[in-house]
Amino acid sequence: MVVGYWVVVITGLFDLEGDAPWLGFGGVPAGITISLFIALAWLLTLAGSVFAAGPLLWAVPVIALGAAWFATRVLIAPLRKLLPDGPQPSRGDFVGRRCVVRTGQATPDFGQAEVTAADGSTAVVQVRTTGQDRLNRGQTALIFEYDADGEFFWVMPYESEH
Structure with a gap:
């Protein structure tokens, strides 16, 4: 055997x-x-x-x-x-999701935001904005890319259509 x-x-x-x-x-x-x-x-x-x-x-x-x-x-x-079933979640799964800024501001150099995964769990992730964008605590942003080298997510302001 x-x-x-x-x-x-x-x-x-x-x-x-x-x-x-x-x-x-x-x-x-x-x-x-x-x-x-x-x-x-x-x-x-x-x-x-x-x-x-x-x-x-x-x-x-x-x-x-x-x-x-x-x-x-x-x-x-x-x-x-x-043991978990199916494929394990990855950081790339957050791309396309909305997040809420949890630090005083999210800038091109620093920021953290809370994002909700598909299974309902939440995670606090490192985020960065592009250009002159500044997001304040509590603002909603859209995650549009993950930077594997820097281990952070690129975000942009998200305006709800309500």
């Missing part, structure tokens, strides 16, 4: 960076799932070979694989709840 695992890793036969839906264990990274499955299968095979004798010895690997499969599914179920 271990040799088979490493052959899969080396050849890139399956995507082991993502989760393992092809094993029936979606939602948990494949490396964790496969490692747990192999460790359980090995342990159960070892224990079964001690207790089984004679003609029943051939059934030990089959039973151990089935039991390891079941035990892996049971043990990774709590992990699914701890």
